[in-house]
Amino acid sequence: VDFSKNIIRWYNTHKRDLPWRETSDPYLVWLSEVILQQTRVEQGLPYFHRFVDAFPTVDELAAASEDEVLKHWQGLGYYSRARNLHHAAKEISSRWKGKFPSDYKDILSLKGIGTYTAAAIASFSFNLPHPVIDGNVYRLLSRYFGISSPIDSTNGRKEFSELAHRLIDLEQPAIYNQAIMEFGSLQCKPSSPDCGSCPLMHSCVAFKKGLTGSLPVKSKKMKPSDRYFNYLVILDSENILLNRRVKQDIWKNMYDFPLVESSSELNTTQLLQQDGFRDIFTADSFSFEGQPVRLKHQLTHQTIHASFFRMQSRHHDISITDSMVQEDVSRLSSYAVPRLIEKYLNFLVT
Numbered sequence: 074v075d076f077s078k079n080i081i082r083w084y085n086t087h088k089r090d091l092p093w094r095e096t097s098d099p100y101l102v103w104l105s106e107v108i109l110q111q112t113r114v115e116q117g118l119p120y121f122h123r124f125v126d127a128f129p130t131v132d133e134l135a136a137a138s139e140d141e142v143l144k145h146w147q148g149l150g151y152y153s154r155a156r157n158l159h160h161a162a163k164e165i166s167s168r169w170k171g172k173f174p175s176d177y178k179d180i181l182s183l184k185g186i187g188t189y190t191a192a193a194i195a196s197f198s199f200n201l202p203h204p205v206i207d208g209n210v211y212r213l214l215s216r217y218f219g220i221s222s223p224i225d226s227t228n229g230r231k232e233f234s235e236l237a238h239r240l241i242d243l244e245q246p247a248i249y250n251q252a253i254m255e256f257g258s259l260q261c262k263p264s265s266p267d268c269g270s271c272p273l274m275h276s277c278v279a280f281k282k283g284l285t286g287s288l289p290v291k292s293k294k295m296k297p298s299d300r301y302f303n304y305l306v307i308l309d310s311e312n313i314l315l316n317r318r319v320k321q322d323i324w325k326n327m328y329d330f331p332l333v334e335s336s337s338e339l340n341t342t343q344l345l346q347q348d349g350f351r352d353i354f355t356a357d358s359f360s361f362e363g364q365p366v367r368l369k370h371q372l373t374h375q376t377i378h379a380s381f382f383r384m385q386s387r388h389h390d391i392s393i394t395d396s397m398v399q400e401d402v403s404r405l406s407s408y409a410v411p412r413l414i415e416k417y418l419n420f421l422v423t
């Protein structure tokens with residue numbers, strides 16, 4: 074009880090003013106929660122505003138094309154979030170006539186909504202007592218109660234979830250949830266938590282035992298895998314060839330260039346020997362322009378080593394697939410592209 078009271082008291086004096094805190098509209102709460110997964114508040118804020126301006130209601134989001142939705146998401150990464158958002162909006166629009174469901178189970182049934190987001194919407198919008206457990210909450214609970222069960226294990230998750238259910242303030246679940254996340258984010262920070270000014274200091278196990286650096290515990294350390302992308306940047310006077318990523322992979326349905334993936338970095342001679350290259354070029358009437366531009370792009374679980382080979386070619390020698398579009402260079406900005414491609418395009422024009 075003291076724990077909950079303390080963090081709510083702390084929250085009332087330390088909370089940040091964030092636009093989604095001024096509303097209980099479930100659509101806006103949902104949007105903000107999805108944007109903030111894997112994204113810092115400062116980075117997510119402008120996206121939130123742009124998204125709400127473009128799609129002020131669930132129905133308007135449902136009526137948009139996937140291209141439009143992805144375009145507004147461009148640069149935020151984890152594009153499946155945007156596709157799921159769009160899918161769920163259509164479901165709300167058709168199944169609940171645009172009215173956001175208010176039952177926890179119904180919310181949880183929506184595509185892309187897991188227990189965390191469902192609890193956030195249920196509590197912030199409908200004041201239902203479902204505890205949110207995000208990375209901030211895991212960290213705080215693990216340190217304060219001195220729990221060393223791995224937060225990414227099934228048993229650990231269960232233990233933390235039971236504890237969170239016991240702790241939630243049943244009378245003010247919305248404020249309690251906001252408070253515990255904000256506390257974890259601002260006070261009990263991942264590295265160098267602010268223990269000296271912490272109202273929980275005297276009862277915090279990690280502080281008393283000097284364990285703040287070793288809690289929370291994670292069982293697995295995921296090493297990002299390396300992938301080698303060889304992009305063919307094929308220019309033909311003012312036109313450039315784009316490729317829509319239709320396969321089940323990162324950046325699905327966004328645009329990049331015709332791509333040959335390899336198991337290591339390639340030079341032009343090695344590129345020519347790849348089967349994937351011959352699948353694209355049916356004849357030899359092309360030429361390379363200068364050296365490839367190499368850019369490294371870090372995703373959470375993958376490191377992309379990209380090489381951009383700039384080429385001139387006559388397009389009738391290229392096997393154009395349904396996913397490819399030939400576009401005027403000046404119109405590139407209307408396509409949803411991954412940040413890696415955006416970085417290269419900036420490089421191309423400067």
Ligand code: SF4
Pocket residue numbers: 213216217260261262266267268269271272273274277278279280285
């Ligand atoms: S005393 Fe330190 S470790 Fe404990 S809850 Fe406060 S900030 Fe976190």
